[in-house]
Amino acid sequence: MNRHPIIEVRNLDKFYGTFQALKDISITVHQGERVVICGPSGSGKSTLIRCFNALETHSSGSLTVDGVDVFEGSKEIRRLRQEVGMVFQQFNLFPHLNVLENLMIGPIKVRKISRAQAERTARKYLDRVHIPEQAEKYPAQLSGGQQQRVAIARSLCMETRIMLFDEPTSALDPEMINEVLDVMVELADTGMTMVVVTHEMGFARKVADTMVFMEDGRIVEVAPPDMFFTAPASERCRMFLSQILEH
């Protein structure tokens, strides 16, 4: 694997008013690496990955993503966001646009690609997420699993180099979780750099190169999955794992 660092976080703090959501976070993600972040609710997982595409601005410390120094007001942020895809828990598809238009609007309006080219790309990625037949439907007509796959395709259409996932299966009915995870596994096989917040430990075991455990705004543990699941160093992490692996 090419070990060229693509996300570098150094001593990052994030405050909401006086509340500190992230405390002295340092982590490096390399190109092609798959990082899975887990931890209890409210531990700052979302806040952290939202910093990676500047949906949140950090308060101090340094953050470099794909060679771009991220700071508030940086002119490079919009270019960076085109390289970094984000998949949300609530899908956030654009309800007034059909599936194809959802996929094409970014490439056309942001990347200024021709309609024909954008449509070719869109259909390619719809194939990739296994719903080519839904191209003309509106988001409200799709199941949750299909919507989330469209959301993944929407990010991919921007030809992103890094994909961020914030609990992509948490809002889904159980029977739809796997269709989304399958797409994500296939995406991992293409060599995409991925940072995934999830509690789907089966998925984590299958694709993760690195496991990260967060609690109370801190990164408590960083380990490769075999070590992480068999011999976690911290007591907190062990307890958390036993809780979520129970069922």
Place this chain on the structure above:
Amino acid sequence: MRTFIGRMRWPDYLILAVLVFFFGYIWYTIEGTLNYKWRWELIPGYIIGYNADREAYFANILLQGLAATIRISIYASLLALVFGTALGIGRCSKNLTIRMLARTYLELLRNIPPVVVVFIFFFFLSQQLIDALDLARWSRGIARQEDIWLWEFFFGDMRRFPSIISGVIVLALFESAFVGEIVRAGIQSIPKGQWEAARSIGMNRFQELWYIVLPQAMKKVIPPLANQFISLIKDSSIISLISVQELTYKTVEMVASSRMIFEAWITTAGFYFVICFGLSQLFSRLERRREGQG
């Protein structure tokens, strides 16, 4: 109708009796004390007149006024939609100065009586604009030409063009404050996730608004905007104060010359009611159909 009468109970009869008595009393006062002479038979002639020399019907004073009211309401609501949308966007701006300006405009309009607002807009804005563009001379030029039916279809008597335009501007400025609030509420009702999803694919603030948030917001606010349109038609009577020759102004004129106070005002009230009530029925039917689909 039968079921309605069948459902009547003694309180209903009592209320009706009081109403009949009340209106009967007013009627009696008008008939007896004022010695008023009703001339309803003349009213149709004030709507559509007959020119005996030319042997042709023509739109008389009330119909002219009605047509002007309809034209002005349509143009003003289109203009108010543009101003109001800009204002609503301004209210949601990240820029503090823009937000404050939009807010100031709204609060001024909310807290100054409409009549005063109309005079201020008229003297300070629309009059200046019309003078600056020399619209009066331009429209007199048009009025002198032959074959101007297209102009007249859209603007009525071209000699009155500047007055119509200032009426439209004043009314639009006035209503845009309310349209702005409706649009602002629409924008704010769109979940934050929509902005974020747009931002994550690299859109700038304008693109997020224009391609993602505004289309959804505008679709949501169609019903309140439709109601605002009805309000605008009613509010349009206020520009009779700046001598725009719409329905209310024409009625004042007609009353002054014919002395048919009651007939004229009742007819005019009927015109407004039929239009506004008709539109509100139409809109709620369309709305129900739209809900049925969605």
